[in-house]
Amino acid sequence: MVAKTVMVYSRQVIMIGHLILKMQSMLMLTEANGMFSVEMDYQRTKAVLGSDVVQSAVGTARQREQAIEEQRYAVRRKHDRGAR
Secondary structure, eight states: OHHHHHHHHHHHHHHHHHHHHHHHHHHHHHHHHHHHHHHHHHHHHHHHHOHHHHHHHHHHHHHHHHHHHHHHHHHHHHHHHHHO
C-alpha cells in the first residue's frame, strides 16, 4: 500500500515537472515572438522614414534616458551623503 502511494506520488511529481517545463517553453516562445514583432516594427519604421531619421531618433531617446538616469543617480548620491 505504501509503495503504491509512493509510486503514484512520484508519477504526479514527474507530471508536474513536465507541465512546468512546457509552460516555461511556451513563455519563452511568447517572448521571442514579441521581440520578433518589435524588430519587424523597427524595420518597417526604417523603411518608411529612412535609416538616418530612425537612428537619429533612437540616439536622441538614448541620450534622454541617460540624462534621466544621471539625474536619478545624482539624487541618490545626494541622499546617501546626507544620511552619513
